[in-house]
Amino acid sequence: MTFKPARLLLALIAVSAAPAFAQNLAVVNGKPIPTSRVEEAVKQMVAAGQGQDSPQLRLAIKNEMIAREVLMQEAVKQGYDKKPEVKQALDNARQAIVVNQLAKDYITKNPVGDAEIKAEYDRFVKQTGDKEYHVRHILLENEADAKAVIAKLKGGAKFEELAKQSKDTGTANNGGDLDWAVPAAFPPEFAAGFTGLQKGGVTENPVKTANGFHVIKLDDTRAAKLPTLDELKPQIADSLVQKKLEAYKEQMVKKAKVQ
Incomplete structure (x- = not known):
């Protein structure tokens, strides 16, 4: 060796x-x-x-x-x-x-206890949600363009065809497909745009994010496949340790006389 x-x-x-x-x-x-x-x-x-x-x-x-x-x-x-x-x-x-x-x-x-880990896991599950959404989107430069796309969709145009004009070049040629994901994987305003849609539905109004204006379509939903507590336990424990140390550091710095 x-x-x-x-x-x-x-x-x-x-x-x-x-x-x-x-x-x-x-x-x-x-x-x-x-x-x-x-x-x-x-x-x-x-x-x-x-x-x-x-x-x-x-x-x-x-x-x-x-x-x-x-x-x-x-x-x-x-x-x-x-x-x-x-x-x-x-x-x-x-x-x-x-x-x-x-x-x-x-x-x-001051060890991290199982109760703390379980509470953190529960917060993760609540924040992530129990559903996954299969969504598509078309990203436009401005609101007027986005509204024009919505009008065309109402007139019978195919979402996949209109997606070719999307600013999101990564999905433009794939029908705007963003695959399956939980709402927490998206910006809050984007997630809010599709979580209230019915299967096959399209947003009535453009959804604005930092990237531009989106037209979103919901293909389907399913139960989320989240990692179990045992699978995430080491990661959660390490994160909580870092939070404890950060809080301890801040506490000590506050007590110190810094000039």
Whole structure:
């Protein structure tokens, strides 16, 4: 198995601050490298699916850690750690590590519960609706053109033929077909234009959106095929975690004295 140095480097950076054990991986010019760093790097790479715990992986990590320590010592000898841009980068990295640990501990103490996830899923279902709509549209430059199209439709013209003049070039040659979708997939004003239509119906008046004026036809409706709670649970949980962290950040910033 071949191990990519870039993946090893990411793992090693992640464990650069790991606590030291009594036993050392190696001692480089008198500077010990604790074995704990290998254990943490192996755990990180296996968890990320970047390798399997094996003697080969451990040897590759050991060799990379030794090489990095040698290069670090040489960089310090040449004064790179004193350079302003390096100090700034180290400060930024230190800040990121400390803040990330704060966030991790905050979520551990304030976890997202199943009830919160269920409530968020229920809101999603309510917002999305229990129906899917198969709609077509013709997008025109102005209201007058849209009204002219509606008049032609009332006179017996075929919607699919008139759709060829639509500004929406992606659907113009497909009869204006927007396929099956839930109302939430469209701008609110567009969705409001077709949710009240009967099967086969066309909007009586043009529907205005940021894109122009639409003439909309409803082909059919059916029960919506929404993802289940179990399918969306990881995504919802992650979203709620981010919301908790954002609220915590805003709360802390409000308490701070910023001049």
